[in-house]
Amino acid sequence: MATLGLAGGMVPSASALILLLAGIGAGRPGFGLLLVACFGLGMSLALVGTGLAVVGMYRLSGRMMVSGAIRQRWQHLVPRLAGLVVTGAGLALLWDLLVL
Numbered sequence: 001m002a003t004l005g006l007a008g009g010m011v012p013s014a015s016a017l018i019l020l021l022a023g024i025g026a027g028r029p030g031f032g033l034l035l036v037a038c039f040g041l042g043m044s045l046a047l048v049g050t051g052l053a054v055v056g057m058y059r060l061s062g063r064m065m066v067s068g069a070i071r072q073r074w075q076h077l078v079p080r081l082a083g084l085v086v087t088g089a090g091l092a093l094l095w096d097l098l099v100l
Helices: 002-009 016-025 029-064 068-099
Strands: none
Touching: 016 029
């Protein structure tokens, strides 16, 4: 998990570059570097937190679904629910784009 956070925090980002250039443009390059470091730390924490949540949910689901019938029912239901969530998010974004 730590390597995932470290790798994600070191990925070049346009937003981090803008922060750095804004700090340099304002005559405060040290502040720009501090903002970029905080940006990378936040990205690392978000990635590690997401990874830990996925591992925790995997372990929890393994303990909850000891019955084969329950597992089989969820195996068919989860992809459909995920598809509905993704489709709903896409429709919401489309609606927001068309209304504005």
